Amino acid sequence: MALARARAVAVVGVEGHIVEVEADLADGLPRLTLIGLPDAALHESRDRIRAAIVNSGQRWPDRRITLGLFPATLPKSGSGFDLAMAVAILTAAGVVPRAALLRRVLIGELALDGRVRGVRGVLPAVLRAVAAGVERVVVPAGNAAEAALVPGAVVEPAVDLISVLALLRGEIAAEPVAAPTTEAASTDGQAGDLADVAGQSRGRLAVEVAAAGGHHLFMQGPPGSGKTMLADRLPGLLPNLGTEAALEVTAVHSVAGLLPADCPLVTRPPYRSPHHSATPAALVGAGSTVIRPGLASQAHRGILFLDEAPEFTRQSLDALRQPLESGEIEIARARATTRFPARFQLVLAANPCPCSKARGPRAVGCECPSLVRRRYLARLSGPLLDRIDIQVALSAPSRAELRADRGQGDSSAVVAARVAAAQDATRVRLAGTPWRLNAEVPGPAMRRLWPLPARATAVAERAFERGLLTARGLDRVLRLAWTFADLAGRGTPGPEQFGAALDLRLPGWSA
Structure with a gap:
């Protein structure tokens, strides 16, 4: 019987699907x-x-081949x-024993000289x-x-088609591949220290709370x-990704083709800052046919920073509204x-206006008409x-504030320790639920599972x-309050x- 089966995997999004590759050799005009x-x-x-088959020293079957x-x-x-299709053809031709393919999946692109090239996903x-x-x-x-990051996988690395055929015929044994360690596979760390930011105590508090609770x-x-x-x-304040989250992020980066060969596991929260x-x-x-993950998915379990946000198109900004709620992107x-x-x-x-000259709440120095300022900030839609x-309003620090605050702010390491302690407290409270951080918990679930007295929520x-x-x-506001409680060590x-x-949610708010 000139019929053989091999297995490969089709990746759609970040999900794999087992594919059976069947090769049938029949009499007739040679074609594939x-x-x-x-x-x-x-x-x-x-x-x-x-x-690849011919240049690897194998004879191409002069028969009608159906794959x-x-x-x-x-x-x-x-x-x-x-690789799976080439091996299936050679197995059907009797070059490789069929039993060798029963418990194997073959993945790889073939060069014309038979080398096996790396692929995405x-x-x-x-x-x-x-x-x-x-x-x-x-x-x-x-x-x-x-x-080798996948537990339970027996990885057999392939250099070229000749070595793969020798492996399947039992002539050689595959060299064992050890899973990379977390230390060797970590990505780049933080850029700069939070202590470098002088005169912005409100801004430092905002990023600390955002890091502790996963808040936008x-x-x-x-x-x-x-x-x-x-x-x-902000990325320097976040702890390393857990094993499950690291595999999720690495899978996205693998599909996107962003994984370097010497750093196959993403253990730090990713950071993306696209141009406007x-x-x-x-x-x-x-x-159209091969859909690749965008920057929002590449920032999964990390941070997507949009500087000069009003300069982005309204369509680009509003495209993020749905994933902000659901945590996933669906492309049809x-x-x-x-x-x-x-x-x-x-x-x-x-910036508060297009001219970027406004100083203080009264927009001193601004040359933009009020209508222009409103249109500029209106690009950030209300639903977004x-x-x-x-939502915090920052002002340019004065010289006195810079001098007084220089060297006095907490470093990223100190703040990161507080963030880690707060997230540990959150993790204990959310144990047994599908959520990891306060920002992920729906409001109705938070009120039902952890009710608060009216005195606390009155404001x-x-x-x-x-x-x-x-x-x-x-x-x-309810989620932010829980994050403040976790940072303060309160139950x-x-x-x-x-x-x-409320002070971080409503700029200029007063009771």
Whole structure:
């Protein structure tokens, strides 16, 4: 029987799907037919496979070859099926024993000379293979460390097609691949120290609370008030990612093709700061057949910082509204619907007006008419700002404030220790729930599971009755109050914590 089966994995979004690659050799006019909903890159693989087999010293079967990729209804894209298709053809031709393919998945792109090149999405592919009970995975040598991150996977690195055939025939044994350690795989750390930001005690408090509770942050102020410096130092206040979160982030970066070979595991929260010319597709992801994650998904479990936020298009900003609530991005196309995780912290920074000369609450020095200022800030829509937990107005510090505060502010290490202690307290309270941080807990669930006395919430209720808060804004204040309580080491928030939360939510608010 000139029929053989191999296994590969199709990655859609960040989810893998086992694909059976069947090769049938029959009598007739020599040709190769590829079926199973392949895309253009897969159609081109016919020539790559033929050249790789011939240049590896193997005879190309002069028969009618049919390659089927099943399930046939699943769209397949990319070049990661090359190795499985080549091995299936050679197995059908009797070069490789069929038993060698029973418990293996083969992933890799073939060069014309038979070398096995690295591909994107190896981590989610191996995760799916192990979940399906297929423990042995043949992957490109450049992706071996990434594949070894999956517990239970037996990784067999492939350098070229010749070595893969020798491995399958039992002529050589694969070298064991050890999983990279966390220390060796950590990404770059923080940029700068929080103590460098002088004269902005309110801004430092805002980033500390944002880090402790995972809250979104909006900072408005003139140039030189420290908005960008504060945002750049926020990642240094966050603890390392846990094992589950690190694998989630690494899977997204693997699909996006952002993982360096010497750093296969992302252990630090990612930080993305796009230029204001970024399109909606760049932020949320795009593609016709192969959909790649955008900057919002690349910032999963980390920070997405939009400097000069009003300079972004209204469409780009409003495209972030849905993932801010759901924590994922869904991209629908004619052939498939793809989902990417996008549980990020959004940090916005804006000048008070286009001329950027305003100083102080009275906009002294500003040359912009009032209508121009309103239109400028109106680019940040009300529904978007209503989803931002912390909204602070910063002013440029005076020389006296700079001198008095120089060297007095807490360093990033000191603040990071307080943030870690607060998150530990949050984690104990949220144990047994699907949430990790205060910002993730829905308001109704927070009120039901952890009710508070009316005395504690009275100040927030009054702000709601006066129309200063929407129902969503009231929930944001409740989450902020819990974060203040966790930072203070209190079991529950009281009036003081709710007052501090309102102060960060409503600039210029007074009871």
